[in-house]
Amino acid sequence: MQLKSLFATRLYQAKLGPIDADELRASCYSIAEDDDAGNEWCEANDFPGYTSYASLTDLPWRFPIFQAVVDALDEHVAKFAEDAQFDLDGRTLVLEDIWINILPEGGIHTSHIHPHSVVSGTTYVKMPEGASAIKFEDPRSQMMMAAPARLKDAREEMRQFIYVAPAVGNVLLWESWLRHEVPMNMSEDDRISVSFNYKWE
Template sequence: MPDIKSLFVTRLYRAALSEHGPAIDADELEASCYSIAEDDEAGQEWCEENGYPGYTSYASLTDLPWRFPIFADLVKSLDAHVAAFSEDLEFDLDGKALVLEDLWINILPEGGTHSSHIHPHSVISGTTYVAMPDGASSLKLEDPRSSRMMAAPSRRKDAREEMRPFIYAAPKVGDVLLWESWLRHEVPMNMSEDDRISVSFNYKWE
């Protein structure tokens, strides 16, 4: 029998936000996201100028944990999840820590998408999900080797999950997903009439 094994594994962490840290009230977090979006004129202008559908605070606000206590509680929970994922990844942090670099809100309306991208200069990135109405898009993750497989045939539709070129992770409200920041990902079109709301973040090593 041949010896066939998987090498160079790409890990995806998924857990309920509530597994670590303070309790987060989903309704309060959603209301806080909308309140910030309504008041953030700089963020609204950036979205309009850059053709971003809906709203993101990515380019305008860097102090969400200071503005609303619920975001400070959220960071405490995320810190614990990232520490658990870092342990699974078997990182040698050399006495340093993975610390929050940035945290931002995403409100994606019907028809909105977020094109394929990575998060350079960070170690771990992720998202926690605030509102996921029926029809809201999954997170689409791309095999990092795809650009090197130009001559390879396509995979069978029933291929094992770890062999597929794209994975669609369908999160629920209150889930947190984490991945290494080099992993390319995107949000396909939101087919729901309601907003898809999430809070994304990056952690760096220092």
């Protein structure tokens, strides 16, 4: 008998690099405080906490600390692309957008994907005790039809959902089609992350 795993879904996790965590956290709060358009969008769309996703597209230009983050991300994304064995045909993966997420107690980010991008990810700025992990969904879920549930102690590669609880300074990367969500933040303090997409150019 021979068994093999097919169609791997890769998840990259590493330290972002020598980024000043205090400066990055302070910059996130400063931007959130001053971003009237972003706060209005969050209120109009019942978005918990704050995100700059719908308002600011030039964070690296506004704050040098974000340019340092992007410089570090470029290196990580290149490594991920090599591991994924993408045939980039002489082109590169470049930053498409980058945004701040401040999730207060009780806040959630519902399940979603990032259409039209190649690689997506998050780096973690503030993760208080009790802050929610990120939850990844098996991309085959919609095709399992009448399949029974997996055993509670199933091997990680066989589970329907995987929870990853990163630490401040970590970066996670995945292919943009991978569905993910952030369950409810059970901490009394804010959970802060910076998310991003890379496109093929």
